[in-house]
Amino acid sequence: MRSLLAFEIPKLAFDVANVVIFAAILVGVALRRRRLAHVRIMTASFVADVLMVAVIELQRGAVAKTLEQARTVSDGLLSFHIFVSVASLALWVYQLVGGRRILHGAGSLSRHRAGAWAFLVFRATNVGTAFFV
Numbered sequence: 001m002r003s004l005l006a007f008e009i010p011k012l013a014f015d016v017a018n019v020v021i022f023a024a025i026l027v028g029v030a031l032r033r034r035r036l037a038h039v040r041i042m043t044a045s046f047v048a049d050v051l052m053v054a055v056i057e058l059q060r061g062a063v064a065k066t067l068e069q070a071r072t073v074s075d076g077l078l079s080f081h082i083f084v085s086v087a088s089l090a091l092w093v094y095q096l097v098g099g100r101r102i103l104h105g106a107g108s109l110s111r112h113r114a115g116a117w118a119f120l121v122f123r124a125t126n127v128g129t130a131f132f133v
Ligand code: HEM
Pocket: 029, 032, 033, 034, 035, 038, 039, 042, 043, 091, 092, 095, 096, 098, 099, 100, 102, 103, 109, 110, 112, 113, 115, 116, 117, 119, 120
């Protein structure tokens, strides 16, 4: 798939960005009791994560690859990586919606906490597998 960007961003840059974003998420979780800091760091990490997927998409056609992979289900590790990445994005949305509800006094902290554990497992697995795909 031809890149839509004027220049090629090296794979190492994506790996470094992925680790940095994951580190920011961990900082945000550590600051979960400081509401404003938590919300700002998590929202910024979400935007950075979505931007990274958008840039990877422009360069490597990640969405097309995901759909193609879903049809062929050949390369095991790539399929697994795509699965945990899509699950992470879905859980981002779940946490964002639930977090905003908590802010407005209507959400459930225990559901947000359960979502946080699931998200961290999938997002950590995404970081771990990204180096090899
Ligand atoms: C995947 C991203 C996120 C993770 C892993 C996460 C994780 C957590 C955790 C572990 C807590 C503590 C729960 C408890 O005390 O039982 C928490 C609290 C909270 N989160 Fe998140 N969160 C995420 C995203 C967000 C977002 C995007 C928002 C808002 C837009 C948000 C808003 C809140 C609020 C308002 C609280 C309560 C803070 C307080 O104790 O006053 N979170 N979060």
